[in-house]
Amino acid sequence: MTRETTLSSLASAMGLLMNTDAPPQWTAAVTRAAQLLAPDWDQQPSRPALGTLALALYTLASERQETPTEIPLDVLRGALDHQPVDGPDEFSREPAMLQKRIETVLKAEGHVAYEGFQPRESALWRLFRDLRHQWEPDEPMSDMPPGPSAMRDAVARIAESLAGLDDLHAELLPEAPKAVGPVTVTVTGYLRLVSYSGASGSSVPLRCSQCAAAEGNIVHVDGPDVTLICPSGHQFSSWQLSAAQVRSALRLCLPQGSDAPVSADIEGTVTVHGEFSVGRSDMPEGFNPVRGDWVRRHR
Secondary structure (H helix, E strand, O other), X not given: OOOOOOOOOHHHHHHOOOOXXXXXXXXXXXXXXXXXXXXXXXXXXXXXXXXXXXXHHHHHHHHXXXXXXXXXXXXXXXXXXXXXXXXXXXXXHOOHHHHHHHHHHHHHOOOEEEEOOEEEEOHHHHHHHHHHOOOOOOOOOOOOOOOXXXXXXXXXXXXXXXXXXXXXXXXOOOOOOOOOOOEEEEEOOEEEEEEEEOOEEEEEEOOOOOOOXXXXXXXXXXXXXXXXXXXXXXXXXXXXXXXXXXXXXXXXXXXOOOOOOOOXXXXXXXXXXXXXXXXXXXXXXXXXOOOOOEEEEEO
């Protein structure tokens, strides 16, 4: 049986954007963005669109000293309106003005700071960095142009959703769903990071950064943040492990005594018996790490 690993529900997408300690203004921005995108979400689910719209609302609210729900749609459309700059390269087609406004607000609020060569980044800054990232060839002398950012495509998707919507009708939209909450996963075996590149691949146990323990680790997912705790109590993290990939991998697990996969919106505490294979953070959304394990949920 083929099991879906893409996290397409709006509640799941919201849950990946905010943790339990998220600033109230950010929670309000995500909730408002979800409300505006909800009418056609099932036909066009897009986590980048939700993240981009939430960042735009958060930025405008900060600039105008208002709440995200108070931002008029015309003001929002104006910030999202992107006229490509004349130029032959992909950079000229990016929503540069929106990106600059978001960057200015996030930097002013301390969401990124540089301590030596190692930046200290908040969850909002990491989201922004990922959304504006453009793929570029590894070879410096390559003639291949950079690819489009996720934010560029998201702006076009948002424009479709907001077309024909005015402030009066926006106020009549149903409330956004409740965001999916944290989940804690106890793995009795190895937690394996799986990746593929071309015809080759790897499956490597993730070890504690202090004692190198590779079995019996606990994985706590809260919004976009992933924290690991080894059997000795050491707390650590890894850039190779993302919240989205952990939740996607859980969907490949089968509850004991059932043929139905685990819900993408699972919350609370669960145990994965045996090995738990998770796609590395740089693998594409919906990546299938192959293995399906047994999971038991603690109610």
